[in-house]
Amino acid sequence: MIDAPPVGTTMRALVKEAAAPGAAIREVPVPQPVAGELLVRVEAASVCGTDVHIERWDPWAQENFGPPPMTFGHEMAGTVVARGAGATRIALGALVAAETHWVDWTCYQCRTGRANVCQHMRIMGVHVPGSFAQYVIIPEVNAWVSEGLAPEIAALQEPLGNAVFAAFVEEVAGQTAVVTGCGPIGLMSIAVLKIAGARSVFATDINPERMAMAEQMGADLVLDARDDVVGRLRAETDGNGVDIVLEMSGSSAALHQGLAAVTNGGRVSLLGTHSVPATIDLSQEVIFKGIRIYGITGRRLWDTWYRTTALLEEGLDLTPIISHRLPLADYAQAFDLVASGHAGKIVLLPQEEQ
């Protein structure tokens, strides 16, 4: 059993100090869990593109983060070291990952099975202190027991859940699919589709490193998005087009390829966020094709988590996606790597001394 740090202890944390680019490792007090909360020692904290937006202080971050000063980071796994009053479901010492969306459980959405779009959602590391730190507070209800997983894999369940949600809004087995965009979630979704029995999984990107990883994750065919993707996908599917499009790039060009490649009456999951509006010929690309488009955000609570755990148990292997494991102090290198596109997933290790 790992003991909780004594009251008054400080810890290292990566803090966004002001409403400006940058961040810094600081010594801050270890937080104390109140009723219903857990104090978790962070064993692994992987880097999401969102974290880079926050560090760079882009318009999205300016609008959503904080207020500073606040620790950021959200994909994580760690050990429960203290529990607030009433938090008795999860044992001290358990390895947990965080559902990073803190929802109110009482709004219309939360009470009708759609907590992922809660009207009053707060996101760990965006609106409340995050996990790029030695310790973090998580509401017990947001902690997912992950015994038996390596912490770095447990931390990846959060983005893996995005992929699982996007893939499983409808059936997968025996269907053809294309994943447009092979960033980490795109790569994960390739593996998800394969383990769920998709007939063929195609993938597109323009980054050769990511294209190579897509093959490694099991894609049957990886296409350069600058080539004739639509023609090739039609050819590979008896002219029918693909049944499933998982749009993971946030690129308008990829979106149009997906809409052109999807079979009439097929379905499209949109997960990659678009920084600029897309121009869509709704009549030709959506209406006359009779397709269904799903906006995907977060994870279904908790169907997605059960499913995610199950797939990992079945052997879904995320290890090939992890390109770097770095001490927290190397956060700047990590963010540069993510921004450059020359990385898979980077895991920061807050307990490791530099």
Add this chain to the structure above:
Amino acid sequence: MIDAPPVGTTMRALVKEAAAPGAAIREVPVPQPVAGELLVRVEAASVCGTDVHIERWDPWAQENFGPPPMTFGHEMAGTVVARGAGATRIALGALVAAETHWVDWTCYQCRTGRANVCQHMRIMGVHVPGSFAQYVIIPEVNAWVSEGLAPEIAALQEPLGNAVFAAFVEEVAGQTAVVTGCGPIGLMSIAVLKIAGARSVFATDINPERMAMAEQMGADLVLDARDDVVGRLRAETDGNGVDIVLEMSGSSAALHQGLAAVTNGGRVSLLGTHSVPATIDLSQEVIFKGIRIYGITGRRLWDTWYRTTALLEEGLDLTPIISHRLPLADYAQAFDLVASGHAGKIVLLPQEEQ
């Protein structure tokens, strides 16, 4: 029993004679049904916006119609007066309406319950001769027996089916809904939502005549689309937004109002066709809201038709939508009325002498 006209008889038909604006009533031979076909005496043929596009010869018509010379018109009901070989299911003398999409029944879509997006669809009055004529040929498989209905109502089952399909892609009872655009299909969908137990049905338009008809069809609240539709709909739904959006206008402004008004995790049916591409902030309007968007075209074969028949039996009343009943010879007046927006649904009567 109405006898078939003797072989060699001619009939009046509204013919698109050339690839240019205009159309003309001509005497043409009554067609003869071949194997699997019915010859139907047209009792009522209602006017769709598509017909006006064909007459006006807009870009869509230039790309899709014909080739001329060909009779157009597709919403219809009539009496079976002759049957080709093997067409024995439907009795001579029966009143039938036409499913206007002639599908191949063998493509991937047709064989998986999505014939409405058949890969080789031909549309009556667009690709094959239509029903603005005293007689028309219909494949028996496309004829929907409509005994007990007035011919003008039977003819309206085709656009009503669009409304039914759009409304019933998911459950309706107890849900709040907004119909954006009160053309004939929008008006029909108001009645469909009401009879199916929607909690509240809102409607928007900018045309006062249509707004008045929307109230007549049962809308609980009709809003001028130039007002603060989103604010009003939020206020009317405890701040949640509406569960269902039926976009029936093809207007980009209406689409954005619908996307802003729909509750997180709600659903949007797109049916109104857009003549220009729409610019959509996918992240804010679709992804982070976790909504589902359905492209709607045609009718589900034949679930929609069974449902449509049932609703008419239950008392759904389309009569208030029919603003004019005119002899076929008055087609020009009819098209002008439709184009002006000062009409509900106009029914042409090919059997009526001027």
Add this chain to the structure above:
Amino acid sequence: MIDAPPVGTTMRALVKEAAAPGAAIREVPVPQPVAGELLVRVEAASVCGTDVHIERWDPWAQENFGPPPMTFGHEMAGTVVARGAGATRIALGALVAAETHWVDWTCYQCRTGRANVCQHMRIMGVHVPGSFAQYVIIPEVNAWVSEGLAPEIAALQEPLGNAVFAAFVEEVAGQTAVVTGCGPIGLMSIAVLKIAGARSVFATDINPERMAMAEQMGADLVLDARDDVVGRLRAETDGNGVDIVLEMSGSSAALHQGLAAVTNGGRVSLLGTHSVPATIDLSQEVIFKGIRIYGITGRRLWDTWYRTTALLEEGLDLTPIISHRLPLADYAQAFDLVASGHAGKIVLLPQEEQ
């Protein structure tokens, strides 16, 4: 605002005093709400068949109730008069009804949208003290704000929710349906099916009073269950059989009629509880017909409650079902009436002096 009774006050309650038939009105202490709980002044408490089982002390009650001494009763509505720590969502003075299933919110079922079959469910009035009393404790999470409803109608939302759940497991609009068994929930489901746009609603029973009430609730045709129900339903549905069967009787004979009357590929909701096992020819009655059978218990949390509220707002009228309104002291008369079948729904009024 109604004040909470001073600490130490007693109240009248209907108490099951021992593991034997009978019950008695007793003066017992008003309970005090602890964290997360509400103290509710009971304005209306309707009688369910379960309450009669408890009073009569039948085998089900012997196995499930208690232990005695304990107050029973569960269908209720009342005014919030005190709140335990943290129970701040619902205002003092609000009218609330109770979701009577107290679930653990953490089991596999509760975390995957199926709290109605929680693995550790406790039922108010069966496992914890009930609402045949002047005051009752309800967890705030189980309280459904019901402003604007008459208390007697608010109390009926709990069984109405059963009907709503049973009816809406699949679509209703435009479908034919039969309700087998016209007890209170059967009667409610007739109204639910009608308001949701069912094409035809048939009902069966053998009790003439209930058959009359079924007509009053809107059934299109009410059949004596001893007649040729199956033949008649086939005849009324063009030989196809009905799309929907709601089995509300718990009678094996009714079940077989429903299975025979349902159309191939149709669906059957089972809600009426069977005191003895049923003998079913699975091959002929289920497998070769390709039907779906749904076991229905409780209400979906909280989709069913939202839907139930919506239907009441739309005008679903339960008043005709309420045959008696009695002071709590007349419980024995109420139970006898329910047992006799000569009552619709009986509402007990705990605040009313005899």
Add this chain to the structure above:
Amino acid sequence: MIDAPPVGTTMRALVKEAAAPGAAIREVPVPQPVAGELLVRVEAASVCGTDVHIERWDPWAQENFGPPPMTFGHEMAGTVVARGAGATRIALGALVAAETHWVDWTCYQCRTGRANVCQHMRIMGVHVPGSFAQYVIIPEVNAWVSEGLAPEIAALQEPLGNAVFAAFVEEVAGQTAVVTGCGPIGLMSIAVLKIAGARSVFATDINPERMAMAEQMGADLVLDARDDVVGRLRAETDGNGVDIVLEMSGSSAALHQGLAAVTNGGRVSLLGTHSVPATIDLSQEVIFKGIRIYGITGRRLWDTWYRTTALLEEGLDLTPIISHRLPLADYAQAFDLVASGHAGKIVLLPQEEQ
């Protein structure tokens, strides 16, 4: 290209000659395809339990078969050698399998996506001449092009489709499942569940040979049905019970085990036909558990066939199930083996001389 036999040619066929036990190889005329039909040279014809019932002339056969004299057999694949008028979709020389249910395509079920429960279904080898013969007639619409498959595997698509249909009525990936009964379809469904990403696949039987085959097909755990199946399945699923039950045995004991083992709110597919009625405690086994039961017969046209083809393409291997390949003349041995339970699937080869 294989030529059609000259008109007047005879062929060997296994004929049920009279309404009594037995069957005999006879020389009968090669049938001629009429409009819409194909003449198919039978390359492989596998034996179904139904065929044994027909040969043994059990009560089911007495009620359903014929009338004699008629050829039986239905699971088949073969080469198209002649085509009736209008049958132009499938090329001469193509390898096809048969959807053995000949449906009317016009009844309520056929027109609403449920042709597998057509009201006027005829089954090849039961109501019309079957495929235990050198040639057989198939409506072109019932022929499924199976190029690239071995004929013996192509023939097995028909029972494989049963397994696919039963498994895929709801999602499979990440779910736990038990298959009760390891006859050929049960064995196939194990492989189907595994390839579709089930979390764990359990199987039960009492026949050691079948239990061994279940392991070979990929079951994670095979249990003797006489042991404490329910306790073991609960233990293997964290006490929750299994998500999916595929009842493939037709045994009442297995059914009760499945109903006891399924998790609250889970789902059960019934496919094994029951020769005697089952006695079910509906309240405890179905209603209070909130489960869904699906009667499964035939295959969904044509979703199931597309899916089945896809799974075979993905690598689902049925070869281990085929225990014997015999010339048609050895039919008696084949039927005895099937009846004894000491066989997997037996393929008869009508083109092979003994």
